[in-house]
Amino acid sequence: xxxxxxxxxxxxxxxxxxxxxxxxxxxxxxxxxxxxxxxxxxxxxxxxxxxxxxxxxxxxxxxxxxxxxxxxxxxxxxxxxxxxxxxxxxxxxxxxxxxxxxxxxxxxxxxxxxxxxxxxxxxxxxxxxxxxxxxxxxxxxxxxxxxxxxxxxxxxxxxxxxxxxxxxxxxxxxxxxxxxxxxxxxxxxxxxxxxxxxxxxxxxxxxxxxxxxxxxxxxxxx
Amino acid sequence: xxxxxxxxxxxxxxxxxxxxxxxxxxxxxxxxxxxxxxxxxxxxxxxxxxxxxxxxxxxxxxxxxxxxxxxxxxxxxxxxxxxxxxxxxxxxxxxxxxxxxxxxxxxxxxxxxxxxxxxxxxxxxxxxxxxxxxxxxxxxxxxxxxxxxxxxxxxxxxxxxxxxxxxxxxxxxxxxxxxxxxxxxxxxxxxxxxxxxxxxxxxxxxxxxxxxxxx
Numbered sequence: 001x002x003x004x005x006x007x008x009x010x011x012x013x014x015x016x017x018x019x020x021x022x023x024x025x026x027x028x029x030x031x032x033x034x035x036x037x038x039x040x041x042x043x044x045x046x047x048x049x050x051x052x053x054x055x056x057x058x059x060x061x062x063x064x065x066x067x068x069x070x071x072x073x074x075x076x077x078x079x080x081x082x083x084x085x086x087x088x089x090x091x092x093x094x095x096x097x098x099x100x101x102x103x104x105x106x107x108x109x110x111x112x113x114x115x116x117x118x119x120x121x122x123x124x125x126x127x128x129x130x131x132x133x134x135x136x137x138x139x140x141x142x143x144x145x146x147x148x149x150x151x152x153x154x155x156x157x158x159x160x161x162x163x164x165x166x167x168x169x170x171x172x173x174x175x176x177x178x179x180x181x182x183x184x185x186x187x188x189x190x191x192x193x194x195x196x197x198x199x200x201x202x203x204x205x206x207x208x209x210x211x212x213x214x215x216x217x218x219x220x221x222x
Numbered sequence: 223x224x225x226x227x228x229x230x231x232x233x234x235x236x237x238x239x240x241x242x243x244x245x246x247x248x249x250x251x252x253x254x255x256x257x258x259x260x261x262x263x264x265x266x267x268x269x270x271x272x273x274x275x276x277x278x279x280x281x282x283x284x285x286x287x288x289x290x291x292x293x294x295x296x297x298x299x300x301x302x303x304x305x306x307x308x309x310x311x312x313x314x315x316x317x318x319x320x321x322x323x324x325x326x327x328x329x330x331x332x333x334x335x336x337x338x339x340x341x342x343x344x345x346x347x348x349x350x351x352x353x354x355x356x357x358x359x360x361x362x363x364x365x366x367x368x369x370x371x372x373x374x375x376x377x378x379x380x381x382x383x384x385x386x387x388x389x390x391x392x393x394x395x396x397x398x399x400x401x402x403x404x405x406x407x408x409x410x411x412x413x414x415x416x417x418x419x420x421x422x423x424x425x426x427x428x429x430x431x432x433x434x435x436x437x
Binding site for chain 2: 082
């Protein structure tokens, strides 16, 4: 477990040192959400109705930007082949890197979400629910995303390919994330059911993501 | 001081490394076929052969990164040996934005070592004065030394070195030879693919690929 912790710490340190990934994701999120009212016009009611969906989609796309870097530098520099020479299963090595991605990318995005909600006239009652759904749902972004990152490791310009592979997997997270917010903003609807389903998707992804990503990495290590 | 006493089967040397009828395929081509050899504890094996003769393939297969088409690799009777090797390949395994010391400290903790060996390893490979510099600024030879410093952090019985002396100057090559010699005399095994003579005392040679060239 010491190896697991050390790897998470190193990836977080790298995220701080290299900075680019988190900064790009935050900047992208900010720009996309800022463009929305400009493109859709100043209809406050329309904006506040679509705000949860727009924020969730923006967040998914922003988090996707930095996924490609989860393994590729480590692979190019020959770090990955040394990483596997420990008793830690490859699945947990992947989980450590996905956890670091969640902390370094999804958490800052989650913190930015309520601020961007102001730009879209998000209803007051929706703020706590939206942040809660983002926090509960976003680990799925990192853990399912690790599968895409692992599969496209050897392909040049794999960024677009990751989006094609991974975005369909995010659909359940998106649906239950938004339905939880809608339950509060436009009743009827069950907040509790949506949050529970969202947690179920996240928990399933915590298991499935690392197993699938480790299988993909094994095939590519040779 | 207990080190000398604990070397032996308890530390995982046992019967050494045994490779039997190993065949490996890469991209549909058979790179190694029917290779058999054994390396006893306290021995260094220098793998030689022309480019493309399968030196790297052999090392990566022993490390467990590649699975053989047929044959067995056993170390002290066991087939699972990824956790008992130090692998230094063509790539150095260094992250450019971490400092020299951070890189090494990470490997030390990650591989299960203790922090107090880090400074000693840096010192031995002549990197002590560069400890706080981001590794991206090092020269090729200095990066190689940093990669080799990993060998000294944690005890692993089997060292797999792929062209370890690439870009090293004469002094650093001597340090490397000294480290290999020390490892071997304490009962470890070193398998190195290299064109250079590393000047290791107890070593044997394995020649690869000469027959394949004639065919």
